[in-house]
Amino acid sequence: MSTGTPLLVVGDALLDRDLVGTAERLAPDAPVPVLDGCQEWLRPGGAALAAWLAARAGRSVTLLAPLGEDPASRRVRALLEPLVTVVPLPLDGPLVEKTRVLADGRPVVRLDRGTGRAGPATDRARRLLDQAPAVLVADYARGAAEVLRAELAALAPHTALVWDPHPRGLPPVPGARLATPTYEEARGFAGDGVPEGESLGAVARTAADLVRRWRAVWVAITLGGRGALLSQGEGPMLVPAAARHSGDTCGAGDCFAATAAGLLGDGALPAEAVQGAVAAATRYVAEGGARAVAPGPEPTGAPDHRGEADGLKLAGRVRAAGGTVVAAGGCFDLLHAGHVSLLQQARGIGDCLIVCLNSDASVRRRKGAGRPINPLPDRIRVLQALQCVDAVAVFDEDTPQRLLSRLRPHIWVKGGDYAVEQLPEAAQLAEWGGQAVLLPYLDGRSSTTLATRAARTVGARR
Known part of the structure; x- marks a missing residue:
């Protein structure tokens, strides 16, 4: 049963793969670990992961992303069904696949393949944006945010629009309700005058710089186990995490952004949305992070109100x-x-x-x-x-x-x-x-x- 305001996720879908095993010996022909008992885990990635997490939490979600007929695109669609409604943009080239190799839970290497980029915007995509009460832009630098940038800019002043930027992607459109970079990403986007270091003062000044630079209403810089810092340019608010976890944090930022976008769409104040997003991201890591993402249909029947x-x-x-x-x-x-x-x-x-x-x-x-x-x-x-x-x-x-x-x-x-x-x-x-x-x-x-x-x-x- 879906609850809350419907959410439109706009961005670049990926296919994520983990190869997981144990490493107790080195190969005889090279000083590299041998991965024994290797298992493969597949999940939607990028904007598709953000959409899946929001839908899994009970929200009605539509994903607007470049997807084609290549094997990786078809696999992402299958992983999202039936939780997420998928509206494809044209995709030029095969969908990007990201493979992590993990030994005893620790990443050893990542392998990327696929050159797909977004094709031109469609009339159906523009209609979806016109009708969307809440929008999350998950920009993974594969063109979706670029081809729809004019429509997103027109939407920002009157819609709960959250922009989750990434290092090689575009800055948010002016007027975005909330931008959610990590501190590393924020420093990459900020100007040269931003102070070095990870003190709260440095984070606050970085957030204030981005509010002015991006002309965003709010910026929330995520700080991992420390929580998030929310700023409107002055008087920043620190939203701490209830607990710290040493687990796999891959996808925690997607969980944070998707939760914040949904709550803003429901009418929550930015501080309330960020508090909910910090709590959701903390739970996500505690439950195993990306490894715990196991797409499948939700159980049918009456909702369980007793928990x-x-x-x-x-x-x-x-x-x-x-x-x-x-x-x-x-x-x-x-x-x-x-x-x-x-x-x-x-x-x-x-x-x-x-x-x-x-x-x-x-x-x-x-x-x-x-x-x-x-x-x-x-x-x-x-x-x-x-x-x-x-x-x-x-x-x-x-x-x-x-x-x-x-x-x-x-x-x-x-x-x-x-x-x-x-x-x-x-x-x-x-x-x-x-x-x-x-x-x-x-x-x-x-x-x-x-x-x-x-x-x-x-x-x-x-």
């Missing part, structure tokens, strides 16, 4: 990428500083955090009549707004043991002053080699205390 399916998929992806799955549980009725501290600590010890949340009926059985104060949809929404929370899954029972048996986290976190042996989940976690741990909890903070204090305050005023 268990999302939690299961997330846990599976993180495990497959060799990461650590952390889970925490509770009612989280009135979210307070103690909750936030616990969840932030929990997220810091793993690669994803799944919150197991008591349903309304479960809370009533545990806390009594009148609870929960906040109904389940509100509690889910508040938790999902925290950058440290990657997924929320609901359970109806008194304990989350059935849900945990499906999620099978590596670590189960609780806050409090009792022994681990007292946790009913500890023995269950041990069944699959997991560990229950206690984290420090802020004294004097609880939903019950807050509710009691609020009730006394209201009573005193009457």
Whole structure:
């Protein structure tokens, strides 16, 4: 089921390929590693990856990109179906293919082939642009942004247009709502007077220079594990990432730009869009990055509003990428500083955090009549707004043991002053080699205390 404003992705599609194996010896005829157990992973690349990621997140997406009838073009179309509507531009020459060779997860060499470039714009492409409420331009320097530049420039003043520039591509059209270069790309586009170094001051001055140079409304420079810096020329805002990951970052910029474009199209403020984009890119890396991109049809049937399916998929992806799955549980009725501290600590010890949340009926059985104060949809929404929370899954029972048996986290976190042996989940976690741990909890903070204090305050005023 698609949600949110439809997104049009304009740019250059690529076919990305990873050859992945282990390297434990050198070849006898040359001092080069031998890749054993080699496997091939294919995925859409460039603008096609940005479109696929936006569609996979539940948005209706159309990709406007040069594609022909060569084998690589046909493969990209097949990888995108049925999630993305593809509208091809003419392609002169074979589509570009990029192959990474990875030994033990580390890139060894990249091989590029294909000379395809965009042909002339079509009337259908112009009509699509005229009707698009939100546009992402993913310019990979193969001509798509060039042949449609006049139409994009006319569109910019009244459309949520995000431009994701790349080193050999064009600068954004004037009036673009948001440009999203990496810091390395930003320095390449900026003038000679921009200071050296990676301090926040240097990044801020670079962003301000690009706002003026490009005549963009906003520029967000992505900083990898540090998050992103958003600038309108003055008063920059740093949007930090909730956690840092050492995984494969290939495609994280596409995830960032696609998320920001969709949120701007939904009416979010630039700061809100960048916050959402940082969170999405962080999750993307935590889940394995490009290696976790496995195109396929979405499951059919009624949407899962209780989050268990999302939690299961997330846990599976993180495990497959060799990461650590952390889970925490509770009612989280009135979210307070103690909750936030616990969840932030929990997220810091793993690669994803799944919150197991008591349903309304479960809370009533545990806390009594009148609870929960906040109904389940509100509690889910508040938790999902925290950058440290990657997924929320609901359970109806008194304990989350059935849900945990499906999620099978590596670590189960609780806050409090009792022994681990007292946790009913500890023995269950041990069944699959997991560990229950206690984290420090802020004294004097609880939903019950807050509710009691609020009730006394209201009573005193009457």
